[in-house]
Amino acid sequence: MAVPLPRAFSPLRHRVFRTLWLATLASNTGMWVQNTGAGWLMTSLDPSPFMVSMVQAASMLPVFLLALPAGALADIVDRRRFLIGAQLWMLLMAALLALLAATDALGPWGLLAITFGIGAGTAINFPAWAATTPELVPRDDLVGAVALNGIGFNLARAVGPALGGFAIAAAGPEAAFALNAFAFLLLIVALIAWRRPPDRRNTLPKEHLVGAMRAGLRFVAASPAMQAAILRACAFFLPAAAVWGLLPLLVRGQLGLGPEAFGLMLGVMGASAVGAGFVLPFLRARMDRGALVFRASLVVALAMGLLALSEHWLPAALSMALYGAAWIAAGSTLAVSAQVAAPAWVRARAIAIYQLSFFGMMAFGAALAGWIGARFGVAPALAAASLGGMAIALAVRPWRLDPAAAREGGGAAAAVPVPEAPAAELEKLLGERSGRVLEVVRYRVDPADRAAFLDAMREVRRVRLRSGALTWRLYEDVAHPERWAEFWAVGNWTEHLREAQRLTDDDLAALARAAALHRAEAPPEASRYLNVPP
CATH class of the missing domain: 3.30.70.100 (Alpha-Beta Plaits)
Known part of the structure; x- marks a missing residue:
């Protein structure tokens, strides 16, 4: 007798989704290995808080710049080939990064440039993958599949940083970068094996890129549900990005620990996020999306405040556990809100605009935290992010993430x-x-x-x-x-x-x-x- 899957993992019963989800898990793990290696390498190449925080900014900024055209292309070209092209680009960038690091030919600005290149591939990949999910599961499993993507992302974050930390300690940053290249290769193989059926419902000509981008912007401008998801995401990720920009410096300076500890700190955060993913279906059944995101925002702010005060690894690890659980709770809930607010014809574009907004805020938040850290110190920067996060969460709480109830009446x-019909002569x-x-x-x-x-x-x-x-x-x-x-x-x-x-x-x-x-x-x-x- 087969053992039923836990509720959080029920979408994995669909074979194509399961295969691509596992391959994406490997790819995301490689990305976190790469991020760990890049962040730690920068502390040696240029240990200033601004340059270290710019590693995160360089990986996120391309999403702000490229998400909209990438989302438009993902809606008007064959999505499978589009995804394969994005993965091939990131494989090339990861291999180049590993080669330059192994030959000691990599400087701080070169590291930022290639990190930006990998981020560009991520910007192209994200909206296409998010819009692909509804093709792989029936509508009843869509919310679970979106949440499961978030669980997979955080499972990778639990394993990847720890793996990256040990790889750096054993063989240097170039080993972390090589592992990332191998992970991209696995996802390319899975995408090639996917036989996506052609869409025969649309007999009209394909949209042009500029027109498709305009249509996506018009949709979001006239969709209160998408606007609420974007606003609440920006409000959450702007202060929360401080952790990504400052954690390497906090571990190395305030805690006095090495790369293994840095990887394990991120691993604790990711493991906590995975554990929270199992609890999310229970929480969503008892509170609406807006309330869940608001409470998660307060927990993230509390975690950053505790992290600012930490001078020992144990309270820092506890802070990262709280941060990870609240991060997946808010992040996956906001992603679900954006997914269900966008119909199929514009989904990749709408999600791209959503991602453009919050990744831009994350890039700005990481850079801002780095600037504050350089002027006043890492702990004051985290404390400021904590207080700011609480204030912003209260300010945006009135914007609803849940769809309004259907209006009464026989309309x-x-x-x-x-x-x-048009006249024949016209x-x-x-x-x-x-x-x-x-x-x-x-x-x-x-x-x-x-x-x-x-x-x-x-x-x-x-x-x-x-x-x-x-x-x-x-x-x-x-x-x-x-x-x-x-x-x-x-x-x-x-x-x-x-x-x-x-x-x-x-x-x-x-x-x-x-x-x-x-x-x-x-x-x-x-x-x-x-x-x-x-």
């Missing part, structure tokens, strides 16, 4: 307005070069329902903008207050056709709620106008 049963003008398309829906609304209609149209506006509208306006007839006209424009006819594919069930329900307030025998009149230059 969802109403028909969504459908325009007439069909040859319709396509990507058609110019802008103006869409119009006309309503008749009882003046007594004016407030309800305006409330419904606020959400309709977000739906139109999320789906690709460049502009949106609502007009009321000054002579007949029961007459309303909704106008919005899209870039071309192909973008207009994409609108229908982008609408989710919640979007359709929002449109139906507005249509339900229409008071006439015929449904709301919908029409489309092609821009014709004079």
